[in-house]
Amino acid sequence: DQQVKQNSPSLSVQEGRISILNCDYTNSMFDYFLWYKKYPAEGPTFLISISSIKDKNEDGRFTVFLNKSAKHLSLHIVPSQPGDSAVYFCAASAIGDKLIFGTGTRLQVFP
C-alpha cells in the first residue's frame, strides 16, 4: 500500500508561470515532509522540507504547503524556469523512522 502518493506522473508548465506539484499521504504519524529533485543520470537532491507544526515553508522560488487535515502537501515553484525541469519526489517520515518516497512527478518547463 502506497503511503505517499503523487497522482500526477507528469506536468508541463510554461516558463514564468507557476508549477504546482501535489502529494498525498495516508499515515497520520508522518511529521516531517520533504521534496527532492532529480535530474536524469543523477541522484535525487534535497530541495525543501516542512515539519508538521507548520503549514508553509518558503525558500526563494520554492514554497511547500502542508494541509494536515487533508493529508496533502504541495510544492509551488514561482516563477518556473527551464532549469526546473526534473522529476520531483515528495517524501515523508514519522519521528525516528525511515523516509517513505512517492512515485515522482516529471516537471517540464517549456519556453
Added chain:
Amino acid sequence: NAGVTQTPKFRVLKTGQSMTLLCAQDMNHEYMYWYRQDPGMGLRLIHYSVGEGTTAKGEVPDGYNVSRLKKQNFLLGLESAAPSQTSVYFCASTPAGATDTQYFGPGTRLTVL
C-alpha cells in the same frame, strides 16, 4: 569532498550471476541506505545501516545482502541476479539524528538479462 559515490555506474548481468555494488561517502555520516528506483514505483528502501557493523532490512530486502565493515562504505550484494532486479540503485547517507535529509549518490543502472 566527493560526497556519495557509487561504483559501478552501469552493469549488465546474466541471470544467476552475482555482483557487489559499492557505495562510499566522505562526509563521516553514520547512516547509510540502499534504494532501488523503478518506473512508477518511486524510491524503495532495500537495506540500511545506522552505523559501522550494523545493517537492517528495508521495504524490499529479498535477493539482496549488505555489509557495513567500514563507516564510509556500504556494500550491496546480489548473490544470484534475477531479471526482476533490473533497476537503478541509489545509495544515500545522513548524519546521525538527521535521518530525513539524505544525500544521494549518482546511481548504478543494473540490467539483468
